[in-house]
Amino acid sequence: MGEIVLRDVEKAFGEVSVLRDINLSIKDGEFVVFVGPSGCGKSTLLRMITGLETVTGGEILIDGEDVTHSKPSTRGLAMVFQSYALFPHISVRDNIAFGLKIAGLPKAEIEAKVAQASSILGLDALLDRKPRELSGGQQQRVAIGRAIVREPAAFLFDEPLSNLDAALRVQMRLELIRLHERLETTMVYVTHDQVEAMTMADRIVVLEGGDIQQFDTPIALYDRPVNKFVAGFIGSPKMNFMPASPGAGGSVQVKNGPSVTIPGVHPDRMTAEMTLGIRPEHIRYSHDTGDLNGRILVEEQLGSDAFLYVEVDGIGMVTVRAVGERSFHNRQTIHLTLPPEHCHVFNSADQRINQD
Numbered sequence: 001m002g003e004i005v006l007r008d009v010e011k012a013f014g015e016v017s018v019l020r021d022i023n024l025s026i027k028d029g030e031f032v033v034f035v036g037p038s039g040c041g042k043s044t045l046l047r048m049i050t051g052l053e054t055v056t057g058g059e060i061l062i063d064g065e066d067v068t069h070s071k072p073s074t075r076g077l078a079m080v081f082q083s084y085a086l087f088p089h090i091s092v093r094d095n096i097a098f099g100l101k102i103a104g105l106p107k108a109e110i111e112a113k114v115a116q117a118s119s120i121l122g123l124d125a126l127l128d129r130k131p132r133e134l135s136g137g138q139q140q141r142v143a144i145g146r147a148i149v150r151e152p153a154a155f156l157f158d159e160p161l162s163n164l165d166a167a168l169r170v171q172m173r174l175e176l177i178r179l180h181e182r183l184e185t186t187m188v189y190v191t192h193d194q195v196e197a198m199t200m201a202d203r204i205v206v207l208e209g210g211d212i213q214q215f216d217t218p219i220a221l222y223d224r225p226v227n228k229f230v231a232g233f234i235g236s237p238k239m240n241f242m243p244a245s246p247g248a249g250g251s252v253q254v255k256n257g258p259s260v261t262i263p264g265v266h267p268d269r270m271t272a273e274m275t276l277g278i279r280p281e282h283i284r285y286s287h288d289t290g291d292l293n294g295r296i297l298v299e300e301q302l303g304s305d306a307f308l309y310v311e312v313d314g315i316g317m318v319t320v321r322a323v324g325e326r327s328f329h330n331r332q333t334i335h336l337t338l339p340p341e342h343c344h345v346f347n348s349a350d351q352r353i354n355q356d
Contacts, residue, residue, distance in 0.1 A: 002063070002154040002186030003028045004049060009058035011044055011210075018044055019210045022058065026154075026188065031180050033189045035197040036207035036233070042190045045207070046156055049188065050079050062153060078147035079156045082163060084139040086131040093118075093127040096145045110149075117145040120182060121175075137168045144179070154186035161196065173200060194234050198222070206230050228275060228350035237280050237307060237319045244276040244345070252276055252345055254338070256314025258291035262340045264355040271348040280307070280321035282342035285328070290335030294318060299330050310334055 009022040019041045026032050034042040047053035049060060051072035059068045067075050086095050096117055100110045118124050121141045131139055140160060147155055157176075161169045177200055180187050191197055197204045198218045206213045206221065206229075214226045218234075225231035231239045247253030251261045254276055262276075284290070285308070294312035306325040310318045318336065328334055345353050 002152075003061075004154060004186065004188065005061040006049070007059050007061070009045075009048065009060065010056045011041070011048060011053070012056045017210060019048075022212060024205065024212070024215065026186060028063075029184050029186055031177075031187045031189070031200060031202045032205060033191060033197040033201035033203075034205045034207060035191055035194055036213075038192060040207040041210045042192075042205075042207050043158055046079075046158055046188060046190050050077055050156055051075055052079075076153040077156055078150045078152035078154075079158065080140075080143050080147050080160050082159045084131070084143045084163075086139060086142055088131050091128050091130060092123060092134070092142050092145075095131065095142055096123075096127075096149055099146060100149055113149040113151075114145075117148040120148065120179065121145050135168075136164050137172055140164070140172060141175070144176075148183070152185070154188060157187065157189040159191055160189075161191075169196075176200060195236060198234070204234075206233060208233075224352070224354075225344070226352055228277070228346045228352075231277050231344060231346070231352070235279060237321065239277045239279050239344070240283070240318050241346075242276045242278075242315050242318075244274045245272060246270045246274070252343070254291075254315070257312075258338065260291075260338055260340050260343060262343045262345055262354065265345050265353055266355065269347065269353040269355075270345075273348045274353075275346040275350070276338070277344040277346060278338055278342055280319040281323070282339060283318070283320050284337040284339060285320055285322060286335045286337070287327070288335060290337040292318075292336040292338075293333055294336065296328060296330055296332050296334055299328065308334065310336065312336070 004026040006022050006024040011019040034045060036042050044053055048055055055068050059066055062075055093114060096114050097110050118127055123141055123145060161172050164172060173196060201218055203217055204221055205215045208229050214221060214230045221230060221234045243255040244252050247259040250267045251259040253259045292312050294310040296308050297311050298309040300307040306322045308320040308322055308328055310320060312318050347353050
């Protein structure tokens with residue numbers, strides 16, 4: 001079992017409040033990712049769950065047991081850090097087995113657990129090597145193997161892929177997803193990379209300024225962000241934002257742009273100043289007609305996609321994702337249309353007011 005519940009958890013360093021009113025319920029076997037910008041409190045929250053950081057207020061329960069003030073060693077958790085923290089002078093086998101030897105387990109049991117972990121992680125051929133003889137990805141697998149042999153209630157990962165290059169990050173992401181499916185154990189993962197969060201998580205906790213902004217599935221965060229911060233943080237390239245105000249007949253009037261009637265936006269929820277949001281892939285584009293027109297400042301051609309950065313008078317920079325596009329280039333004029341069904345509207349308090 002690996003259910004983790006946080007009730008009204010708070011953390012302060014002196015008079016500085018770092019985390020406030022954190023309420024979470026992480027299900028047994030779930031893969032949950034904490035994501036947010038630097039300084040939002042995500043690593044501090046993870047360390048509080050493990051017991052490496054004290055709790056200022058509230059309580060933490062693991063499988064129904066209050067562990068708020070329990071020692072880390074008694075919580076039944078295993079943590080994998082950004083740094084591999086391997087002993088350089090001993091073999092991979094001994095690194096994986098180290099914690100079990102300290103705990104005094106019988107030799108046969110240690111060997112069986114090491115064999116099982118190395119098989120799961122594809123380390124069988126590397127057990128007699130020293131860490132310096134391994135790649136970064138292999139060293140991270142050893143660190144994960146050291147956690148697996150403990151058979152914890154949950155695994156906690158603190159930005160474990162940050163030290164890897166781009167190709168290895170993708171490979172290790174896939175390996176961690178497959179590992180979770182195989183072990184069926186609760187995993188809590190911290191990252192600042194929203195792509196990692198979207199591709200790995202069952203559910204994502206979006207943190208900003210010490211508060212939970214939204215806790216939901218990746219697709220729900222992408223399609224139905226509760227506020228402007230979540231809308232802008234989740235998605236790459238980020239959502240476009242355009243200043244707007246109430247228009248005639250319940251429509252939304254984009255500044256220096258069209259009046260758009262957006263499904264689910266009731267006039268009673270509008271404010272004098274609003275923001276219309278739309279993702280780059282949802283903007284329709286044309287050579288000759290549209291709601292807006294602008295000049296392409298930069299064309300990022302990736303082959304499968306082209307990202308067009310368009311300067312629109314009175315609005316500013318608008319990003320367009322053009323799948324397979326080859327006909328638009330720098331300094332050309334482009335016409336843009338905003339499909340109402342793909343628009344999001346945020347009020348003056350930055351809260352989304354679309355009713356799905």
